Amino acid sequence: MSAPARPVEGRFFTPAIQIMLALWGLGTVAGLYRFTHGLGAATSMNDGYPWGLWIAFDVVVGTGLASGGYAMALLVYVFNKGRYHPLVRPALVTSLLGYSVAGVAVAFDLGRFWNMWRIPVSVWDWNGTSVLLEVALCMMAYTAVLFLEVSPALLERWAASGREDRAALARAWLPRVERALPFVVAVGLVLPTMHQSSLGSLLLVAGTKLHGLWHTGLLPLLFLLTAVAMGYAVIYFESIFSSVAFRRPLETRLLGRLGVFIAGVIAAFVVVRFAGLFLSGRIGLTVSSGVHSFFFWAETLLFLGAAWLFMQQGVRAHAPGQLQAALLALFAGAMYRIDAFLTGFNPGQNWVYFPSLPELFVTLGLVATETMAYVFLVRKFPILAGVTAPASRTVPAAAARQGVVS
């Protein structure tokens, strides 16, 4: 098959990482403030807007951006497009990081976070009608599944390491994990299908508060489609980002062929959304709702723009166009989700919400942490394919690693 994945190696503490460390510091201070002074002091959330940036961005958008693993697994393991295999591992790693960050954000957000452990444990208390319960359980399970899916990268490194005990452990477990992988992958496909659609279902109950341009029985389907679209878009972004950051060859041709498919998913989203508005007689809202109409059209145009650019990639693949397409699609998906959870949400009376500084710091800190973790992992573990071994490495070590990996 194609070139095996290899660690990127190289220096970790680049200037970019130092900036991110600073952001991490800010986030930590803001987080401490939240835990010592309470949510009211640290955030702008209130009884009208009980969910703010941490839920809408860190969890709802964050896990949408972390759908790369889901999207790639669908393509490679279900539709059997083996040629995309090199993109799977980095996608799984970003997904694992994204979901972990979402989990941390939830711990910040929950007022009584110390009761979190009860959610997976108190089976007898489970409320079958709670969409949030399903989302919570699915996300926890999926994070574990992602870890399993990524674990071969860890084990491969151990197998190649000098430490005999670790190497033995890795050699014993690698085949087992690999044998279980088809089933693990299947579980890893069902879980996001469930909770990514359920993120939309969360809002079904808020019929009196969510604007008619967003509230529809189709919310689960629309959220699932945005998850798939954002998942593929983030793979584009990530592939190009890591090519530039780690100087490895671009995967332009490979990505190009994917473009038509992504364009199709986005088009399906737009069609479903408009069909829903037509059938429920709400199409007029698209022009009559002032600022909400504006946001609706901004989302729609971003989506259509992204679909158009993705379509082009099928004809003539080139990296800058791919980056633009990916960014448009990511913005569109993020905007749709934020609008559904915040902009389109109106609890009545005179409630307003705009994130506070500590809320922003925590979110920035989490994003920085996620990025640093990604850079660290691809430098240390065999995740990215097509990486040229740094000249400084002694030949025998590199050769030994390759021997185990392939």
Place this chain on the structure above:
Amino acid sequence: MAEMTRRTALRTLGAAGAACAALAPGEAEARVARQPDPEDHGLLVDVVRCIGCRACVTRCKEANGKPPDVRTVAGAAYDAPVDLNATTLTVIKRWAGEREAGFVKAQCMHCVHPACASVCMMKALHKGEHGIVEYDVSKCVGCRYCQIACPFNVPKFEWASVAPRIVKCELCRHRAKDGKGPACAEVCPRDAVTAGKRGALLAEARRRIAERPRAYEREVYGETDGGGTNVLYLAPVDFAVLGLPELGRDPAPALSEVIQGGIYQGFAAPLVLLGALSIVTWKNARAARKEEER
């Protein structure tokens, strides 16, 4: 090889989809709505009688051990909650229609089929004895989904606390052991708030409407609104003027429960999907292995 497995994949997934569709809808709708029970406990709030004295607000705080909500205006301090909040389980608000104006009391409506309890992950909020919607702090994670869900904006969160609870009227259920009922009803000098069983309260409401048909709207809010509530309202004007939401006859969580319940009925659809995907991924993995061996 790849071509063939892809076709297998599509066919299997298609079958799974059809199975889901067949299993999904159906009895879900009938299953959802809880029916009103005339034996449930509740309140009757008569907006025609209320004079806005706010005795209920003060008495409610006393009975529930909540501190006053002090606001300082021009140097003088007042216990003046402007809305339900972490220390205020009931509040009196001013309303104004085209000709008339008056006061309206707000508190938990003790919905027959409550949205708050429908969404709560571990049943911290749940339908308890006598149809009272109760809160059990030990099962609450502080997710605030109940606040998103409640169409009346009733549950409030202790934002100022590092160990915050959800706060709302529980119909003074803690007073039952002393043989007492809702404190607000007890103290009201105009009998604008009456405590009792839902069936009896509804009969009393009808009696008042029949007695003074020109003073009252013909409907009783909460009889069927949002699937019914155990707190009922009588008013001289359209209920929308009082700020009561137009909910239709379906319980607020009906749509969510029908869709979610439809997709996940018996957990069949996810299991079918898992089965189908496992077959596909396993076949593909085997094919890939064979190809490598070759």
